[in-house]
Amino acid sequence: MVVIGAGFGGLAAVAELARGGIQATLVDRHQYTTFQPLLYQVATGGLNLEDVALPVRTLLRRMRPAQFVQGRAVEVNWDRHTVGLEAGTTLGFDHLVLATGAATNFFGVEGAAQHALPLYTLSDAARLRTRLISHLELAAATKASSPRLRMVVIGGGATGVETAGALAELRDLLVGRDYPELDRSDITLELLERAPQLLSAFHPTLSQYARKELERHRVVVRTDCRVQAVRDGEILASDTGPLPYDLLVWAAGVAVPDEPAYRGLARTPSGRLAVTLTLQPLEHPEAFAIGDLAGASSGLGAELPQLAQPAIQAGRHVARQLVRISAGLPAQSFPYHDPGTMATIGRRSAVAQLRAGIRLTGTIAWMAWLGLHLVELLGGRNRLSVLLNWTWRYLAWRRPGLIPGPEAESDP
Ligand SMILES: Cc1cc2nc3c(=O)[nH]c(=O)nc-3n(C[C@H](O)[C@H](O)[C@H](O)COP(=O)(O)OP(=O)(O)OC[C@H]3O[C@@H](n4cnc5c(N)ncnc54)[C@H](O)[C@@H]3O)c2cc1C
Structure with a gap:
């Protein structure tokens, strides 16, 4: 059994397989x-790199008999049932779980990949922090007229709103x-969104609340603003003249990359791997695809959102199906239970936005967000260190000064 991808989905699958006594190589x-x-x-x-990353081997201590192999999967040979890694190693499998997630989507906007800073991986976050500090120092040393630093975030979904909110708080605190x-x-800080409102996946009252909160923190929110091209220091967008920037964050969305390992597998119109109701790629019943990678049906005519919960639940589900298959039983359909969606500002x-139409804003929503992310999602990961760091910073409201992010390993 081979599971590719140690994110939310892959780890949930391996943990559940371990519970069923099935050995997996992650x-x-x-x-x-x-x-x-x-x-x-x-x-x-606000947090250190180590607060949001943990060695896979540390987690696997509690998932024996699972094993870990570090390497980038570059080929799946479906005839021989092998996975080829970049370094040349080959792993054999009887069943395969594909859980490699997604990647930043620049939507083909000219110059975006070259000039904007994405926020998808640990190295992205470290790079963004380093650039932010360089720009702050430059602004402090500049005698030019105001504004001395223009920050722009592109994308008014949860990641863009959260990033703009955090940058606004940082500005208020450090200046x-x-x-x-x-x-x-x-x-200055601007947030650009091409849809008519922020947080399109949320109820309009919540979108409006998010906008008001950001504006209260002096974030200029531009909706109906379609970015057409990005140049060095300048954004070309619909309905505005050229928008100058010094620091540009790209938080506009994700897409499944054209991984060589998946060449030839059918995709949904959104580019995710096409899977059956049992989460098996159409061509290969010996495999399962889960999480951001897979275009699993929500049952309501849409695909499941690219969020942690669908990945975790699908990981657990496929592991249970693999136990069933090993007992000679057929795989069952994946029933997704939506616990709700949240975003911090x-x-x-x-x-x-919770079940039964319950909608929360403000402190109570923030407490719910904190509870879900720290307790449910983070699980046994670095919960304590994150909790301590956060409790101190949020209760005392004393954020330490910024130091550059250590150079995280770049993503292959
Ligand atoms: C900035 C940001 C904020 C987010 N905030 C939220 C939030 O608040 N709430 C929420 O529910 N969701 C949030 N999400 C989405 C959530 O993180 C994803 O939906 C979730 O991580 C998907 O899980 P996954 O297992 O499919 O993929 P991932 O967790 O992305 O894991 C994929 C793993 O596969 C590995 N991998 C990729 N390619 C290869 C390869 N070829 N070979 C070997 N390994 C490979 C990667 O290194 C990675 O470890 C956020 C995402 C981002 C980027």
């Missing part, structure tokens, strides 16, 4: 797993304290 291109929902905190200095040379008006400010 493969990941990194030696660590990343908790993506808190990457924006790393990028803005005048660590950067007495700077005034608040020296740093800042300290004690969040939106939550």
